[in-house]
Amino acid sequence: MNKLFNAIAAGSAVAALGLGASAAQAADATATATAEILEQVTIVQAADLDFGTIVPSTTAASTVAIAANAAGTRTCGAGLTCAGTNASGQFNVTGSNGQTVDITDNGSSAVLTSGGDTMGVAFNFSSATLAMTGAAVPLYVGGTLNVGISQPTGVYTGTIAVSANYQ
Amino acid sequence: MTLAFLSKSARFACTAAALAVAAAVAPAPAHANDLLVAPTRVVLNGSRGTEVILNNIGTEEATYRISLELRRMTPDGGLEEIENANEAEQAALDMIRYAPRRVVLPPNQPQAVRIGVRPPQDLPDGEYRVHMLFRAIPRPRPVAEENQGPSEGFAIRLIPVYGVTIPIIVRQGNLTATAAIANPRIVEDNGVRAIQFDLSRQGERSTYGEVIVTRPGIDLPIARARGIAVYTEIGQRTVIVPVSEEFQGTLAGPVRIQYREPDGDGGGLIAETQAVLR
Numbered sequence: 001m002n003k004l005f006n007a008i009a010a011g012s013a014v015a016a017l018g019l020g021a022s023a024a025q026a027a028d029a030t031a032t033a034t035a036e037i038l039e040q041v042t043i044v045q046a047a048d049l050d051f052g053t054i055v056p057s058t059t060a061a062s063t064v065a066i067a068a069n070a071a072g073t074r075t076c077g078a079g080l081t082c083a084g085t086n087a088s089g090q091f092n093v094t095g096s097n098g099q100t101v102d103i104t105d106n107g108s109s110a111v112l113t114s115g116g117d118t119m120g121v122a123f124n125f126s127s128a129t130l131a132m133t134g135a136a137v138p139l140y141v142g143g144t145l146n147v148g149i150s151q152p153t154g155v156y157t158g159t160i161a162v163s164a165n166y167q
Numbered sequence: 168m169t170l171a172f173l174s175k176s177a178r179f180a181c182t183a184a185a186l187a188v189a190a191a192v193a194p195a196p197a198h199a200n201d202l203l204v205a206p207t208r209v210v211l212n213g214s215r216g217t218e219v220i221l222n223n224i225g226t227e228e229a230t231y232r233i234s235l236e237l238r239r240m241t242p243d244g245g246l247e248e249i250e251n252a253n254e255a256e257q258a259a260l261d262m263i264r265y266a267p268r269r270v271v272l273p274p275n276q277p278q279a280v281r282i283g284v285r286p287p288q289d290l291p292d293g294e295y296r297v298h299m300l301f302r303a304i305p306r307p308r309p310v311a312e313e314n315q316g317p318s319e320g321f322a323i324r325l326i327p328v329y330g331v332t333i334p335i336i337v338r339q340g341n342l343t344a345t346a347a348i349a350n351p352r353i354v355e356d357n358g359v360r361a362i363q364f365d366l367s368r369q370g371e372r373s374t375y376g377e378v379i380v381t382r383p384g385i386d387l388p389i390a391r392a393r394g395i396a397v398y399t400e401i402g403q404r405t406v407i408v409p410v411s412e413e414f415q416g417t418l419a420g421p422v423r424i425q426y427r428e429p430d431g432d433g434g435g436l437i438a439e440t441q442a443v444l445r
Contacts, residue, residue, distance in 0.1 A: 038205035038206040038220065039205060039206050039207045039208075040203055040204065040205035040206070040207065040220075041203070041204050041205070041207050041331050041333075042201065042202065042203040042204075042224055043201065043202060043329055043330065043331055044201035044224065044225070045200065045201065045327055045329065048325065048327070049325055051323060089325075089327070091327075091329055095207065096207075096393070097393075098377070098391055098392055098393035098394070099207070099393045099394040100244075100392055100393065100394045100395060101394075102244070102245050102246045104238070104245075104246060104247070104248055105248075106248065106300075106328070106330070107248075112323060119323075128243075128245055129244070129245065129407070131392065131409045132394075145323075155322045155323075155324060156322070156323045156324070157323075157324045157325075157326065158323075158324075158325055158326070159305075159325070159326045159327075159328050160325050160326070160327045160328065160329075161327075161328040161329070162327075162328075162329045163300060163302070163329065163330050163331065163332050164329075164330075164331050164332070165238060165246045165298065165331075165332040166207040166208055166331070166332065166333045166334060166394060167208075167240075167244070167246070167334065167375070167394050167395065167396035167398075
């Protein structure tokens with residue numbers, strides 16, 4: 001095969017690869033072009049995990065949980081005051097119809113930090129396996145925050161790390 | 168835009184006034200780390216290399232890192248992250264060459280990642296596998312961001328780091344494998360029914376293919392799943408095949424379950440069984 005075009009099914013990218021001695025240089029006038037359609041996968045972020053606004057308790061440690069589903073329902077632990085909008089995180093994974101994709105947590109934070117202050121966190125996903133349909137398949141991310149007694153102020157940062165694994 | 172990665176995911180406030188401030192400053196999400204990878208599986212026989220396309224499908228320039236990771240298959244078909252490589256996994260890591268390992272791409276800019284293999288001369292016959300991870304590197308946050316939280320409360324910033332892995336498989340020698348299907352059954356998860364069965368494998372290499380469940384007298388498959396692998400580290404796994412809405416109510420009955428190679432590899436039958444689902 002002298003000339004190989006790899007065309008990506010969605011049409012969003014076309015790359016010409018392996019351009020060696022092309023058929024166009026041959027003595028006869030025939031040119032050969034082959035197109036190989038590759039199976040593709042995309043992952044995009046559609047929504048941020050949002051715990052909303054939480055007022056810590058001054059007397060007891062507690063937790064706030066966001067469910068890993070479309071609704072992203074918030075469960076506000078005893079002693080905390082929860083307000084504002086909340087939402088589950090969402091990634092959309094798109095692959096060829098019928099393909100199976102495994103989801104793994106690829107090193108998400110277990111602790112959020114703000115300077116010397118910390119707050120425990122655990123993330124969970126709506127599914128460990130996604131069945132691809134050819135359209136975007138949602139993966140929801142929920143989580144549980146462990147809010148300490150009078151949790152100190154600050155900007156707590158951490159990472160949600162997720163990978164979509166093809167078998 | 169750096170804000171894209173620094174979602175203000177939760178705000179804590181100590182006073183009602185701070186609550187109001189927190190609610191007002193939520194940034195609109197924008198996502199710049201999105202990516203596309205094709206193809207979704209690479210098998211290398213001998214020393215010929217190949218290429219994989221990475222495309223930035225986000226709205227902004229992004230820096231992507233390409234790395235090799237280890238995964239092992241679990242009995243339910245999941246892939247588990249592995250920290251310490253065994254001998255075969257270390258050999259796989261050592262023999263696979265690829266470039267580039269880091270690339271900056273503007274939106275809609277594809278990049279070919281070249282993959283080659285250089286097996287050592289005394290490499291024992293067998294199948295060697297790594298998983299190539301493509302993901303964007305979150306950009307550092309500008310200092311101004313640090314002070315953006317409400318003065319009397321505090322914020323949580325969750326940085327999403329997400330990507331895709333595809334298996335890179337090297338086969339050395341003439342390897343064979345067989346598979347068998349056993350114990351098909353109906354399972355229910357959240358009120359949605361599916362077909363589950365045990366898929367066992369014997370031989371020196373993995374099996375990979377499509378599962379097709381058909382019913383005598385019905386033309387279209389009642390269920391199918393593609394991209395089902397049984398890797399060499401396990402001899403048996405379970406497979407769950409989603410069933411379309413049409414057949415949810417009438418799943419019980421006779422079925423034929425086939426496990427076939429992908430069309431690109433000839434579409435040959437790997438395993439087949441007939442059973443009555445109850």
